[in-house]
Amino acid sequence: MPALQDASALAPLPAPLRHDWGRGEVEALFDLPFTELLYRAAAVHRQHFDPAEVQVSTLLSVKTGGCPEDCAYCPQAQRYHTGVEAQKLMSTEAVLEKARQAKAAGASRFCMGAAWRSPKDRDIPKVAAMIREVKALGLETCATLGMLSQTQAGALKAAGLDYYNHNIDTDPEYYGSIIHTREMQDRLDTLAHVRDAGMKTCCGGIVGMGESRRQRAGLLQTLATLPAHPDSVPINRLVQVEGTPLHGTTELDPFEFVRTIAVARILMPRSMVRLSAGREAMSDELQALCFAAGANSIFYGEKLLTTGNPDTERDQALFARLGLRPMQVAVDADGHDHAGTVHAEIVEPAARPCAA
Numbered sequence: 001m002p003a004l005q006d007a008s009a010l011a012p013l014p015a016p017l018r019h020d021w022g023r024g025e026v027e028a029l030f031d032l033p034f035t036e037l038l039y040r041a042a043a044v045h046r047q048h049f050d051p052a053e054v055q056v057s058t059l060l061s062v063k064t065g066g067c068p069e070d071c072a073y074c075p076q077a078q079r080y081h082t083g084v085e086a087q088k089l090m091s092t093e094a095v096l097e098k099a100r101q102a103k104a105a106g107a108s109r110f111c112m113g114a115a116w117r118s119p120k121d122r123d124i125p126k127v128a129a130m131i132r133e134v135k136a137l138g139l140e141t142c143a144t145l146g147m148l149s150q151t152q153a154g155a156l157k158a159a160g161l162d163y164y165n166h167n168i169d170t171d172p173e174y175y176g177s178i179i180h181t182r183e184m185q186d187r188l189d190t191l192a193h194v195r196d197a198g199m200k201t202c203c204g205g206i207v208g209m210g211e212s213r214r215q216r217a218g219l220l221q222t223l224a225t226l227p228a229h230p231d232s233v234p235i236n237r238l239v240q241v242e243g244t245p246l247h248g249t250t251e252l253d254p255f256e257f258v259r260t261i262a263v264a265r266i267l268m269p270r271s272m273v274r275l276s277a278g279r280e281a282m283s284d285e286l287q288a289l290c291f292a293a294g295a296n297s298i299f300y301g302e303k304l305l306t307t308g309n310p311d312t313e314r315d316q317a318l319f320a321r322l323g324l325r326p327m328q329v330a331v332d333a334d335g336h337d338h339a340g341t342v343h344a345e346i347v348e349p350a351a352r353p354c355a356a
């Protein structure tokens with residue numbers, strides 16, 4: 001077991017914000033006895049959040065499929081035969097209709113995802129119009145569109161974009177086994193452009209792609225040593241889609257997934273640690289363990305948040321059984337958060353959001 005550089009770094013109180021985590025330290029956290037790791041993560045969780053509150057997030061795919069990239073997990077890559085039908089960018093009016101429905105359903109943040117390697121400059125005004133219009137409804141805005149130049153990031157910020165999602169996916173050591181059409185550095189550059197433009201970052205990765213524990217530690221270490229911890233850290237469990245290269249990968253031990261959540265909570269104590277892709281296949285008991293380990297954000301259901309959605313009903317029932325409640329956040333027209341209304345986005349994707 002790798003030695004800790006500083007045993008006091010694991011003390012449950014206090015939990016200072018650090019950006020200098022070493023790989024050995026992160027591996028040592030993963031190697032703790034399960035109950036001890038959960039105890040430490042839960043202690044950190046309580047320092048910064050009400051552990052009974054969970055941020056509820058969903059996402060609208062505004063442009064699905066047909067992506068030229070080769071991310072080995074992704075059904076939206078056009079080179080894999082997964083049955084995902086490529087769709088053009090939705091019209092602003094169609095997006096707005098979804099946004100209005102989201103607002104009526106109690107949403108305060110609206111996240112728009114497009115399966116692009118990066119937006120073309122000619123796409124930016126179309127997306128900017130969506131952002132402006134959605135913002136005008138009084139919703140927080142979030143987007144995931146692939147790589148951004150500094151100029152594009154500035155244009156999206158000027159249109160009113162609050163959050164940008166761009167995942168690093170996996171450990172830099174393992175990255176070349178998963179993606180060949182762009183470099184890890186490209187992703188880090190986009191995150192820098194987003195930060196420099198003054199937007200909040202949403203950045204995480206995927207586990208269960210055949211990586212080792214050391215590589216899971218490397219993913220989290222990379223996130224925790226960014227110049228600023230991501231505001232949201234989505235931890236995805238691989239959804240194996242037939243036709244993608246990762247279909248048939250050995251499933252990750254569920255306890256290892258919980259460990260990943262717990263270590264993310266300890267390393268990035270003020271971030272929203274989000275259960276993202278793969279949650280639908282998790283048992284209620286596994287999700288409960290994730291919440292106990294410090295997860296405090298979820299993607300809500302697979303369809304628009306309307307009554308009768310079985311996924312939503314299951315989530316509501318789980319929240320009730322666990323005594324959890326949606327995090328309360330109100331948003332003014334400038335996108336500032338205030339206590340008051342449900343912090344939720346909207347959902348739609350026939351295929352998983354790119355989250356590229």
Ligand code: SF4
Nearest residue numbers: 067071074115354356
């Ligand atoms: S994850 Fe995003 S960038 Fe990668 S293939 Fe899928 S849509 Fe394209």
